[in-house]
Amino acid sequence: MAGSSTVLEDSSLLSRLDRALVPLERFMALLSGLAVFVLMCLAVYSVSGRKFFNSPLPGYVDLIEAAMPFIAFLGIAYVQRNGGHIRMDIVVGALKGRALWLFELISTLLILLLIVMLVWGSWAHFDRSFDLSRPMWSRDSSIDIGLPIWPSKLVVPVAFSVLVLRLLLQIWGFGRALVLGLDRPVAVPLIQSIEEQARAEAEALEEDA
Amino acid sequence: ATEWNVSVWGKRRAFTEHIEKLAELVSEKTGGEFTMNVSYGGLSKNRENLDGISIGAFEMAQFCAGYHPDKNRVITVLELPFLGVNTLEEEVAVSHAVYAHPAAVDEMAQWNAMYLMTSPMPQYNIVGTGEPRDELGEFDGMRVRATGGIGKAFEAVGAVPTSVTSSEAYQAMESGVVDTVAFAQHAHLSFGTINEADWWTANLNPGTVNCPVVVNIDAYESLSDAEREALDSSVPEAIDYYLENYGKLLTRWDEVLEEKGVEKVMLSDATIADFRATAADPIREAWISDMESQGIPGQELYDLVMETLDGTRAGN
Amino acid sequence: MDDITIGLWVTAFLFAMVVIGMRVAFAAGLAGFVGLVWLRWNGFDYDPARFGKALEISVKIAGQVPHSKVSSQALSLIPTFILIGYLAFYARLTSAMFEAAKRWFAWVPGGLAVSTVFATAGFAAVSGASVATAAVFARIAIPEMLKVGYNKQFAAGVVAAGGTLASLIPPSAILVIYAIIVEQDVGKLLLAGFIPGAFSAVVYAVLIIGIAVVFKTVGPPVTGFTWRERFASLPPALPIVAVVVIIIFFVYNPFGDAWGTPTEGGAVGAFIVFVMALARGMRWGQLKEALIETAKLTVMIFTIIWGVLIYVRFLGFADLPGAFSDWITTLTMPPMLILVCILLAYAVLGMFMDAIGMLLLTLPVVYPAVMALNGGEMVSLEESTFGMSGPMCAVWFGILVVKMAEFCLITPPIGLNCFVVAGVRPDLSVQDVFKGVTPFFIADAVTIALLVAFPAIVLWLPSLA
Numbered sequence: 003m004a005g006s007s008t009v010l011e012d013s014s015l016l017s018r019l020d021r022a023l024v025p026l027e028r029f030m031a032l033l034s035g036l037a038v039f040v041l042m043c044l045a046v047y048s049v050s051g052r053k054f055f056n057s058p059l060p061g062y063v064d065l066i067e068a069a070m071p072f073i074a075f076l077g078i079a080y081v082q083r084n085g086g087h088i089r090m091d092i093v094v095g096a097l098k099g100r101a102l103w104l105f106e107l108i109s110t111l112l113i114l115l116l117i118v119m120l121v122w123g124s125w126a127h128f129d130r131s132f133d134l135s136r137p138m139w140s141r142d143s144s145i146d147i148g149l150p151i152w153p154s155k156l157v158v159p160v161a162f163s164v165l166v167l168r169l170l171l172q173i174w175g176f177g178r179a180l181v182l183g184l185d186r187p188v189a190v191p192l193i194q195s196i197e198e199q200a201r202a203e204a205e206a207l208e209e210d211a
Numbered sequence: 212a213t214e215w216n217v218s219v220w221g222k223r224r225a226f227t228e229h230i231e232k233l234a235e236l237v238s239e240k241t242g243g244e245f246t247m248n249v250s251y252g253g254l255s256k257n258r259e260n261l262d263g264i265s266i267g268a269f270e271m272a273q274f275c276a277g278y279h280p281d282k283n284r285v286i287t288v289l290e291l292p293f294l295g296v297n298t299l300e301e302e303v304a305v306s307h308a309v310y311a312h313p314a315a316v317d318e319m320a321q322w323n324a325m326y327l328m329t330s331p332m333p334q335y336n337i338v339g340t341g342e343p344r345d346e347l348g349e350f351d352g353m354r355v356r357a358t359g360g361i362g363k364a365f366e367a368v369g370a371v372p373t374s375v376t377s378s379e380a381y382q383a384m385e386s387g388v389v390d391t392v393a394f395a396q397h398a399h400l401s402f403g404t405i406n407e408a409d410w411w412t413a414n415l416n417p418g419t420v421n422c423p424v425v426v427n428i429d430a431y432e433s434l435s436d437a438e439r440e441a442l443d444s445s446v447p448e449a450i451d452y453y454l455e456n457y458g459k460l461l462t463r464w465d466e467v468l469e470e471k472g473v474e475k476v477m478l479s480d481a482t483i484a485d486f487r488a489t490a491a492d493p494i495r496e497a498w499i500s501d502m503e504s505q506g507i508p509g510q511e512l513y514d515l516v517m518e519t520l521d522g523t524r525a526g527n
Numbered sequence: 528m529d530d531i532t533i534g535l536w537v538t539a540f541l542f543a544m545v546v547i548g549m550r551v552a553f554a555a556g557l558a559g560f561v562g563l564v565w566l567r568w569n570g571f572d573y574d575p576a577r578f579g580k581a582l583e584i585s586v587k588i589a590g591q592v593p594h595s596k597v598s599s600q601a602l603s604l605i606p607t608f609i610l611i612g613y614l615a616f617y618a619r620l621t622s623a624m625f626e627a628a629k630r631w632f633a634w635v636p637g638g639l640a641v642s643t644v645f646a647t648a649g650f651a652a653v654s655g656a657s658v659a660t661a662a663v664f665a666r667i668a669i670p671e672m673l674k675v676g677y678n679k680q681f682a683a684g685v686v687a688a689g690g691t692l693a694s695l696i697p698p699s700a701i702l703v704i705y706a707i708i709v710e711q712d713v714g715k716l717l718l719a720g721f722i723p724g725a726f727s728a729v730v731y732a733v734l735i736i737g738i739a740v741v742f743k744t745v746g747p748p749v750t751g752f753t754w755r756e757r758f759a760s761l762p763p764a765l766p767i768v769a770v771v772v773i774i775i776f777f778v779y780n781p782f783g784d785a786w787g788t789p790t791e792g793g794a795v796g797a798f799i800v801f802v803m804a805l806a807r808g809m810r811w812g813q814l815k816e817a818l819i820e821t822a823k824l825t826v827m828i829f830t831i832i833w834g835v836l837i838y839v840r841f842l843g844f845a846d847l848p849g850a851f852s853d854w855i856t857t858l859t860m861p862p863m864l865i866l867v868c869i870l871l872a873y874a875v876l877g878m879f880m881d882a883i884g885m886l887l888l889t890l891p892v893v894y895p896a897v898m899a900l901n902g903g904e905m906v907s908l909e910e911s912t913f914g915m916s917g918p919m920c921a922v923w924f925g926i927l928v929v930k931m932a933e934f935c936l937i938t939p940p941i942g943l944n945c946f947v948v949a950g951v952r953p954d955l956s957v958q959d960v961f962k963g964v965t966p967f968f969i970a971d972a973v974t975i976a977l978l979v980a981f982p983a984i985v986l987w988l989p990s991l992a
């Protein structure tokens with residue numbers, strides 16, 4: 003099971019687009035991390051409020067549930083860019099050259115198919131909860147404090163749309179590699195051997211150990 | 212042959228027995244031509260059941276109004292605190308009266324849904340630990356697990372509604388996160404809060420949740436006449452079966468209280484009247500004006516509940 | 528075509544996509560989506576005019592799942608548990624833990640190896656990630672063992688095996704995932720992990736002492752620490768104790784008046800480690816890195832979760848889990864033998880798959896079958912097959928499969944812990960680590976056998992709660 007990989011860069015248009023998208027993806031991932039941090043602070047606030055001041059945070063559960071989509075989806079394109087979503091690469095890991103790019107292209111096209119469908123479906127899910135004519139535009143509200151749910155539903159199609167952009171770039175990258183028979187194409191995650199991967203994992207901890 | 216998927220949640224329990232009965236009756240009456248496949252959580256999350264109906268994912272579903280008030284504003288009238296509903300029969304009567312109101316029908320139609328029947332729930336009385344709280348002053352600072360209108364009612368008398376999910380309610384009570392939990396009897400049993408309780412308020416009757424069963428309009432209209440007739444005619448029988456079955460559970464409830472050594476607390480009429488005045492009136496008025504401002508006949512709906520309640524009592 | 532057949536074809540399609548290297552999360556999501564469309568269109572008798580309708584309904588069903596399933600308070604434990612692990616590096620808790628374990632336990636035969644096992648177990652109490660634990664201790668513990676003459680392969684094996692403890696001893700992201708999938712109480716499952724985790728550590732320690740007595744592969748005991756030095760080693764490791772105590776007090780308070788729910792416990796634990804890391808010099812740059820790393824791992828896990836849940840939603844419409852349980856319960860084999868076969872199947876599958884992916888993909892079908900074997904989800908102790916109530920069986924099976932998943936981290940051909948240890952130490956090949964870790968297979972096999980034979984080891988603690 004491989005998690006990480008490397009992405010090569012050069013001065014081509016594709017690579018420039020790849021690098022142009024990274025700051026947005028990374029910023030969204032950072033927002034997701036910050037949402038985890040907020041979640042942690044919320045719990046401390048809720049516990050101490052209840053324990054020491056008899057004033058629990060109203061709607062604590064509602065707030066957590068509203069925060070979870072921000073945590074779970076915002077970083078999705080960033081992880082895809084670096085090839086971080088888990089897969090089993092025993093078979094593709096053994097392939098080289100055009101055969102490898104063909105398999106990568108097929109699976110990336112399939113992912114695109116799924117995500118485009120999910121942009122549609124998750125937008126519909128958002129749309130059912132959203133009504134401009136209502137107070138707080140809300141047509142779906144939380145159980146405890148009546149928080150509108152549409153903002154956290156909107157996160158999903160937004161994050162998936164950025165992922166669509168990322169997938170289009172990767173399809174371009176793999177397609178180009180397939181047609182030109184490239185060895186080390188840019189803008190796509192290249193499989194690291196499991197040894198390289200372990201070394202990268204170890205190096206990540208180097209400064210801190 | 213017609214096969215309907217029905218989305219409910221949790222496990223099969225008193226709360227779902229009318230649906231099981233309905234499925235049985237419908238199949239019987241149509242000679243197996245019209246069957247229902249009841250799924251406990253496999254088709255949707257409970258709070259998305261109405262969405263599932265609206266997109267045509269399944270043909271029938273159960274949900275509770277308080278799960279998402281903004282999806283079903285009209286029937287939240289039935290979750291107002293201290294409506295004065297005392298029995299499950301009264302709960303059925305007021306629910307079905309409101310379900311038939313044009314505002315309710317219209318709001319459900321926006322979800323491509325129509326109300327079929329209710330799942331009457333008894334009043335959400337509280338269980339608690341420590342000394343029984345049977346005076347209004349004792350609710351001050353009490354941490355209570357209660358949602359929606361009931362939570363607001365307790366807040367009005369100084370209690371502190373505390374967010375925990377129903378599955379964490381037992382743990383929250385055991386650990387002192389909350390002092391009291393408001394549930395119907397079957398939930399006190401199935402979530403184990405009764406095991407931790409020292410007392411239960413037998414007559415506080417602060418309100419309950421309203422959980423209708425709805426069907427997809429397209430699916431309903433595409434039934435054959437015989438099938439529709441079988442469905443419609445089975446609703447009263449299914450409700451009767453539910454009431455009978457829940458009645459058994461309520462009888463057992465007294466035994467459970469005794470078995471677990473839980474004290475049955477009776478509040479004085481004066482205390483309850485006091486609670487009503489402090490909590491129920493302002494919450495109701497706020498609800499009515501909120502609804503009216505959104506173009507929903509709040510006052511009319513509330514009056515409908517009261518008239519139906521009177522009518523039901525006069526009939527008995 | 529009947530629904531079950533469609534369910535089987537779609538499942539075969541899913542496995543084919545996983546084998547050709549499609550990301551597991553998206554393979555599962557796509558399989559689920561295709562399955563939903565197929566099922567619906569099959570219901571429309573493949574009428575071409577109604578394909579659009581079948582597609583639209585399926586898109587909308589699938590499109591609900593990601594938001595709907597992720598908005599869960601119980602799942603919020605996963606990011607906080609992951610955050611704790613990253614913050615723990617910056618709080619320098621790992622080296623403190625090893626130093627304390629060394630001073631207290633290194634005097635026994637095989638002392639440094641035993642200390643390593645206990646230090647990894649201690650670190651496991653703040654970290655949910657097995658692979659990270661192995662990487663950290665490969666750097667801290669292996670040099671010390673080599674210094675006093677340990678066999679290189681053996682030292683590496685100790686670290687690779689010790690790393691696996693992180694997912695059994697709470698906090699554990701994988702136990703939370705199990706609890707969510709099977710809809711059981713998260714607190715009970717986390718609590719249930721304590722004793723089997725500690726038990727595994729003790730079995731490892733006993734094995735090491737045995738090897739130290741019989742073979743020459745381990746170095747001499749390390750003695751000479753004074754009691755003063757021993758006690759002095761404790762304060763730097765204290766935050767770990769604080770976090771453990773907090774989680775215990777949140778999950779189950781022996782003294783009655785506890786502080787909150789397990790979800791709050793995880794978050795408060797993370798906060799303490801955060802404060803500790805700040806005190807030990809963590810800066811914004813490092814915090815930002817920790818947050819992005821947390822986000823990456825969290826997103827990766829959540830993507831698998833919702834992807835698989837789209838597939839599970841399809842299974843719900845096809846009722847495949849029901850059919851599989853029906854089939855399992857009609858088998859004439861003894862139920863215990865069936866359970867053992869299921870565990871062995873996990874051992875084989877785990878050789879090729881990631882632990883989280885493996886559990887998420889298989890549990891929706893396997894779990895109901897195991898519960899049916901025991902006599903149903905709500906079966907009482909007296910009427911059950913395995914001598915435990917339905918909810919207790921859920922806890923027991925959870926600990927067993929997580930232990931299996933951990934076992935797979937040290938088995939060839941792709942036991943990730945072994946690769947990580949070899950990656951940290953350039954002087955060690957992967958084969959060396961696999962060789963060194965072999966004795967621990969036996970320890971794990973013994974542990975799993977004991978957990979199967981004596982469920983009380985798992986169930987005693989949660990039965991108190």
Ligand code: NA
Binds near residue numbers: 651652654693697698
């Ligand atoms: Na752990």
Ligand code: NA
Binds near residue numbers: 935936937938940943
């Ligand atoms: Na493995």
